[in-house]
Amino acid sequence: AIAARDPAAEHFGLPAPGTHHSTRRRVAQSEMVLCELMSSAPESFIIVWATIAVLALVAVVILSGSVFMVYYARPTYEKWQYKINPKYPSAEDVRLEITQTLKGIVAAAFAPALSLYLSQKGMSKAYCGVGEMGWGYLIGSFFATWILADAFEFGYHYLGHSVAGMWEVHKHHHRFYNPSPFSVIADEPTDQLMRALPMAIFPMIAPMNMDMLFLQFGVFFYAYGVYLHWGHELESLDAHHPWINTSYQHYAHHALSIMNKPYHTGFYIKLWDQLAGSTLEKCGCSKCARAKGERSVEAWEKIEKPDYSVLLSPSFWLEPAAKKVA
Numbered sequence: 001a002i003a004a005r006d007p008a009a010e011h012f013g014l015p016a017p018g019t020h021h022s023t024r025r026r027v028a029q030s031e032m033v034l035c036e037l038m039s040s041a042p043e044s045f046i047i048v049w050a051t052i053a054v055l056a057l058v059a060v061v062i063l064s065g066s067v068f069m070v071y072y073a074r075p076t077y078e079k080w081q082y083k084i085n086p087k088y089p090s091a092e093d094v095r096l097e098i099t100q101t102l103k104g105i106v107a108a109a110f111a112p113a114l115s116l117y118l119s120q121k122g123m124s125k126a127y128c129g130v131g132e133m134g135w136g137y138l139i140g141s142f143f144a145t146w147i148l149a150d151a152f153e154f155g156y157h158y159l160g161h162s163v164a165g166m167w168e169v170h171k172h173h174h175r176f177y178n179p180s181p182f183s184v185i186a187d188e189p190t191d192q193l194m195r196a197l198p199m200a201i202f203p204m205i206a207p208m209n210m211d212m213l214f215l216q217f218g219v220f221f222y223a224y225g226v227y228l229h230w231g232h233e234l235e236s237l238d239a240h241h242p243w244i245n246t247s248y249q250h251y252a253h254h255a256l257s258i259m260n261k262p263y264h265t266g267f268y269i270k271l272w273d274q275l276a277g278s279t280l281e282k283c284g285c286s287k288c289a290r291a292k293g294e295r296s297v298e299a300w301e302k303i304e305k306p307d308y309s310v311l312l313s314p315s316f317w318l319e320p321a322a323k324k325v326a
Helices: 005-013 021-030 034-039 045-073 091-108 110-121 133-158 164-175 188-196 198-205 210-228 247-256 271-276 285-292 297-302 308-312 314-318
Strands: none
Touching: 034 188, 045 091, 045 110, 045 308, 091 110, 091 164, 091 188, 091 308, 091 314, 110 198, 110 210, 133 188, 133 198, 133 210, 133 271, 164 188, 198 210, 210 247, 297 314
């Protein structure tokens, strides 16, 4: 019998319905998970968008939630010594971060959903597995898209502090001047829609492995975003690194950047800010604070430790949201 034709399967190099199970098994071993899912994904763009939004929510809960639990819900003096701002955000502040993040998730999921949808329709240069492009192209495209996406992020973010209309949108993210890991995508929808746009654009320009692209943005970029909004610093990667943006630079950005003062708008690479002259010379990192004796046990004991357990209470979420972040 002749197997039924499946255009989506053909586009991604997957077996058509009716193919012998042994062939399917061999192909499954050579293809990655996302591509298999794409061949059987629903035709509805809305369903794909909603599915990605749910997956993004799970990622936020796991990545941001676990870091928040360890460093904010269960603080210790040893951890606090590496906190950039010695104070902790209030539970109300974190509630607002999470609320804003939920809006950001819906917007951020649009571009990857569009990318998958266009791929299903054969309207992009997306591909699966190593294929004819080879490992060299796959690895090279990872680093190329990483650098291009980082440059795009810097440029868009820089304009958000330089163009009045864009600042009106972006300034809402700066309500969180003492951010927690839940503030990574606590933006207005327009900002998140634009920041995720490379996920839809890159496969339209050049052959792009979809698993690599989704892994890069969904895990690699978001995980680094959690680090940048962590509010603490690493001993091995402090604020004085010559070319990497650390959590201190991003904290300083949240605390000090306003309209026409775009300090440290880069994400990974410090080079963009160095070229634009948007770096801060004065340092207020935790390493310098420890050297000055500002992270003593006595200072720790005076710090208010908010009760974040209220975030698990439905009644807390039903209270009127604070109009102003403290």
